[in-house]
Amino acid sequence: xxxxxxxxxxxxxxxxxxxxxxxxxxxxxxxxxxxxxxxxxxxxxxxxxxxxxxxxxxxxxxxxxxxxxxxxxxxxxxxxxxxxxxxxxxxxxxxxxxxxxxxxxxxxxxxxxxxxxxxxxxxxxxxxxxxxxxxxxxxxxxxxxxxxxxxxxxxxxxxxxxxxxxxxxxxxxxxxxxxxxxxxxxxxxxxxxxxxxxxxxxxxxxxxxxxxxxxxxxxxxxxxxxxxxxxxxxxxxxxxxxxxxxxxxxxxxxxxxxxxxxxxxxxxxxxxxxxxxxxxxxxxxxxxxxxxxxxxxxxxxxxxxxxxxxxxxxxxxxxxxx
Numbered sequence: 317x318x319x320x321x322x323x324x325x326x327x328x329x330x331x332x333x334x335x336x337x338x339x340x341x342x343x344x345x346x347x348x349x350x351x352x353x354x355x356x357x358x359x360x361x362x363x364x365x366x367x368x369x370x371x372x373x374x375x376x377x378x379x380x381x382x383x384x385x386x387x388x389x390x391x392x393x394x395x396x397x398x399x400x401x402x403x404x405x406x407x408x409x410x411x412x413x414x415x416x417x418x419x420x421x422x423x424x425x426x427x428x429x430x431x432x433x434x435x436x437x438x439x440x441x442x443x444x445x446x447x448x449x450x451x452x453x454x455x456x457x458x459x460x461x462x463x464x465x466x467x468x469x470x471x472x473x474x475x476x477x478x479x480x481x482x483x484x485x486x487x488x489x490x491x492x493x494x495x496x497x498x499x500x501x502x503x504x505x506x507x508x509x510x511x512x513x514x515x516x517x518x519x520x521x522x523x524x525x526x527x528x529x530x531x532x533x534x535x536x537x538x539x540x541x542x543x544x545x546x547x548x549x550x551x552x553x554x555x556x557x558x559x560x561x562x563x564x565x566x567x568x569x570x571x572x573x574x575x576x577x578x579x580x581x582x583x584x585x586x587x588x589x590x591x592x593x594x595x596x597x598x599x600x601x602x603x604x605x606x607x608x609x610x611x612x613x614x615x616x617x618x619x620x621x622x623x624x625x626x627x628x629x630x631x632x633x634x635x636x637x638x
Contacts (some may be wrong), residue, residue: 331441345426348424381422388472405573456505471620529596
C-alpha cells in the first residue's frame with residue numbers, strides 16, 4: 317500500500333486527487349473505493365472475472381452501493397431507499413440495455429488503459445463520476461453493473477444530508493450543461509437513443525426536484541378549482557390530458573423503482589414512509605440551493621462527514637421507529 321499526497325493547488329476536489337494518482341497505477345484494472353466504504357470481500361474478484369469474459373468495449377463495472385445505517389434516522393432510511401432504487405434497479409437496467417449510466421462515486425472498477433484514454437476525471441466537476449459515465453458512452457464504451465455490494469453510511473443529520481445532496485445536484489447541473497454544449501456532436505458520436513437516454517437520465521434528476529412541488533401545487537389547484545377533469549374546449553382537453561399523463565407516469569416512474577429496490581435490498585416498510593412528502597420537499601430545497609451555488613461557487617466541494625462505525629457491526633437495513 318502506498319499513500320500519495322496530492323500537491324497543493326486548485327481545485328481541492330476528489331477528482332483532482334484521483335488524477336494525481338492515476339499515472340502511478342500499475343494494474344490492468346483499477347478500482348475506486350471511498351475511505352469509509354465496506355465492500356464485500358469478493359468484490360474485486362467478481363469484477364476481475366466479469367472483465368475477463370466481457371467484450372473490450374466494457375470500460376467500467378459499477379458495484380451496487382447499499383446503505384446499512386438506515387435505522388439511525390429517518391433521513392438515512394429514505395437515503396437507503398434512494399440508493400436501492402438507483403443501484404439495484406436503475407443502473408443495472410441501463411447497463412443491460414447498453415445505455416449511458418451516470419456512475420456512483422465509489423466501487424467503480426475500470427480498465428486502466430481506457431480510463432487513461434478518457435484523460436481521467438474532470439477535476440472541476442463535483443460529481444466527476446456522473447461526468448465520466450457519459451464520457452465513456454461518447455467514446456463508444458459501455459458501463460455495466462455487477463452483483464456485488466459495497467456498504468456505506470448515509471448522513472444522519474439534516475446539515476450533512478443537505479450539503480451532500482446539494483453538491484450532487486450541482487455536479488449534475490455541471491455535467492448536463494457540458495453535455496448540452498455540443499448536442500449534435502453528442503448524437504453523432506453516441507447515437508440518438510443513447511444521447512436521448514443520457515439527457516433524460518440527467519434532466520430527470522434535476523427537473524423533478526426543481527419543479528415537482530410547483531407542478532403539484534398547480535395540479536392540486538386545477539383539480540379543485542379548475543377544469544382539469546372537465547375541460548371546456550379542445551385546448552383544455554389537450555392540456556388536461558398532458559397534465560394527467562405526466563402526473564400518472566411521473567408518479568409511476570418514481571414509485572416503481574423504489575418499491576422494486578426495497579424488495580431487492582430487503583428494506584423493511586416503515587411508518588416513516590408517511591414522511592415522503594417532507595423528504596421530497598427537502599430534495600427540492602437542495603436542488604434550488606444547488607442552482608444558487610452553481611451560479612456563485614460552482615467548483616466548491618462540500619465535504620460530507622462520515623462517522624466511523626465499528627467493523628464488527630453487521631450491515632443492517634431495518635428502518636428506524638417513529
